[in-house]
Amino acid sequence: MRMKIRIATPEDKSAWDAYVDNHPNAAPYSLFAWKNAVEEAYGHESCYLLAEEDGTLRGVLPLFHFRIPLWQRNLVSLPFCDMGDILADNAEVRMALANEAVSLAQKRKVKSLEIRSGSENLFSDGHGWNVRVNTGKVRMLLGLPDTSEELWKGFKSKLRSQIRKAEKNGLTFSWGHTETLDAFYDVFSRNMHDLGSPVHSKKWIEKIIEHYGKSARMGLVYCEDQPVGCGIILFTRHTVSIPWASTLREYNRMAPNMMLYWNFLKFAADTHKKTFDFGRSTPGEGTYRFKKQWGAEANSLFWYQVSRSLSSQKVKNKKTSQRKMLAGIWSKLPLPIANCVGPKARKYISL
Structure with missing residues (x-):
């Protein structure tokens, strides 16, 4: 029987969680609990992909259709955390899930597909789309x-x-x-x-x-x-x-x-x-040094963006400068106002 990839249903929760729980490379964000929390707290639509063969689960890819009103729509794995990733039994299943995600992005006419991964060379073919990989962040892991x-x-x-x-x-x-x-x-x-x-x-x-x-x-x-x-x-x-x-x-x-x-x-x-995950850091910065002192080692993160067009590095740097300016303004808001308005904005910030 050939492998089948489909969108998970609530009835798949137990099998999905058992697969994630036992996968050595899984972060807890890939559990169904993240899906339920995002849906109920923020209303984003999930489209969790699972691969099965002869009724046996072979791999999973948690995705959200992340809609920003009057602006753009993306598929993201996963919003609000460092890592979603494709978890699979082998490279063949991983590639099949990656290709299915690109096909889904095409069908839904989103601007981009974003996958926050710990794996290099996740996409060998973007189905004619452009593939960019951001490797500026690391995941700080401590073996216990x-x-x-x-x-x-x-x-x-x-x-x-x-x-x-x-x-x-x-x-x-x-x-x-x-x-x-x-x-x-x-x-x-x-x-x-x-x-x-x-x-x-x-x-x-x-x-x-x-x-x-x-x-x-x-x-x-x-x-x-x-x-x-x-x-x-x-x-x-x-x-x-x-x-x-x-x-x-x-x-x-x-x-x-x-x-x-x-x-x-x-x-x-x-x-x-077996492992304590301190989360993402930029090498050399303060949070990196804080985590390093505990004995944590840097593991590369590969954040993929598969899209029809890519913004230039110049635009990216401009956005970084804008974020710093906005952060300075935000910190000067009265706390009650920031706590009232903040969650309404945070819902649409995927990181």
């Missing part, structure tokens, strides 16, 4: 030992002293739950405002926690009763990823970020995960 005790012993003394600094400053860590969502969002939204970036809606965070269930944990760092740091981790059988972490700028001297990350790493090691 069997226990947090072994992990701690492997840290350099300087790193251990930075972690202890948070404890000496009286900070405490606790796991969050539904009742602490307001505390999480207070820190998260204030940090995003300081960075000059529109914040995700609170509903988005709620839906992530709801749909990931036992595959998500929220962590909070407190200075007495004041929440000063927060983060969320998502995980598969093999990998823990941290999509969001924030601290209040005025407390950074007390090292809440060190306490937050250490507790997430401790959880990952003690639950026998």
